[in-house]
Amino acid sequence: MQKFEKFLLDNLPMSKSIHPTYEKALHKMLVAGGKRFRPALLLGVVNSYNTLLEEGAMHAALAIELLHTYSLIHDDLPAMDNSPLRRGEPTLHVAFDEVTAILVGDALNTYSFEVLCSAPFSDYTRVQLIRELAINGGLNGMVLGQAIDCFFENKPLAIDDIKVLHTNKTAKLIAASLKMGAVIVDREELGEKLYEFGIKLGLLFQIQDDILDVTQTSQMAGKLTNNDGDKNSFVTILGLEKAVSEANILANELIDELNSFDENLKNELSELLIKYINRHK
Numbered sequence: 001m002q003k004f005e006k007f008l009l010d011n012l013p014m015s016k017s018i019h020p021t022y023e024k025a026l027h028k029m030l031v032a033g034g035k036r037f038r039p040a041l042l043l044g045v046v047n048s049y050n051t052l053l054e055e056g057a058m059h060a061a062l063a064i065e066l067l068h069t070y071s072l073i074h075d076d077l078p079a080m081d082n083s084p085l086r087r088g089e090p091t092l093h094v095a096f097d098e099v100t101a102i103l104v105g106d107a108l109n110t111y112s113f114e115v116l117c118s119a120p121f122s123d124y125t126r127v128q129l130i131r132e133l134a135i136n137g138g139l140n141g142m143v144l145g146q147a148i149d150c151f152f153e154n155k156p157l158a159i160d161d162i163k164v165l166h167t168n169k170t171a172k173l174i175a176a177s178l179k180m181g182a183v184i185v186d187r188e189e190l191g192e193k194l195y196e197f198g199i200k201l202g203l204l205f206q207i208q209d210d211i212l213d214v215t216q217t218s219q220m221a222g223k224l225t226n227n228d229g230d231k232n233s234f235v236t237i238l239g240l241e242k243a244v245s246e247a248n249i250l251a252n253e254l255i256d257e258l259n260s261f262d263e264n265l266k267n268e269l270s271e272l273l274i275k276y277i278n279r280h281k
């Protein structure tokens with residue numbers, strides 16, 4: 001992911017402003033690192049089929065990372081999770097103030113689409129990419145999941161409803177990352193298959209996060225842990241043992257599906273995915 005990190009640093013949002021800290025705040029969570037999981041998925045799909053499209057695909061990968069980072073900034077706000085730590089750094093409302101954190105999140109959200117609009121693809125491809133990012137990251141995707149999560153805090157949900165919550169909050173943006181890679185290489189049928197795979201992967205990712213929340217320290221995780229007691233997490237509802245069992249079932253299904261992909265795609269994604277698929281073990 002060194003190429004992506006360089007592209008990100010070369011395309012950090014810039015502001016011609018008299019504000020003393022706005023630009024620094026815009027950059028803080030982006031340069032703090034993170035897994036870069038969603039960009040890696042998109043670039044993995046693109047590189048499986050056409051490495052010549054990688055440079056252009058960086059725009060789409062950055063757009064996903066920008067949108068994801070905005071979601072983390074807002075998720076950490078006092079009105080939501082009230083978390084003091086993210087990516088091993090103080091969250092923006094702690095490092096600066098709540099107003100700055102809200103506005104930086106807003107700015108990164110909209111900048112993600114500005115970056116995507118400048119991707120060197122046909123207008124048709126750009127519109128498809130914008131559509132996927134908007135649908136899965138917006139009112140019927142990640143934002144809906146966040147709304148459900150916050151509204152039902154301290155109100156236990158049935159397990160099927162928790163899956164709906166986290167399909168929207170976490171899984172759809174992961175699924176969109178894979179599908180957007182398929183859009184770039186013009187493989188529509190593959191895109192639908194990868195989207196369904198990504199929904200499962202996103203649910204596993206969330207179950208694992210819930211497991212790690214109760215098994216890791218904040219220092220190990222780089223964010224506040226043991227903070228989901230009032231939330232509808234898989235561990236809160238199922239208990240740790242059953243949550244691990246649910247994760248194992250999904251992990252096995254995903255490995256079987258990964259092995260069914262064509263050789264190039266399987267090889268490209270395996271190195272990235274296997275460690276994540278098994279990270280709860």
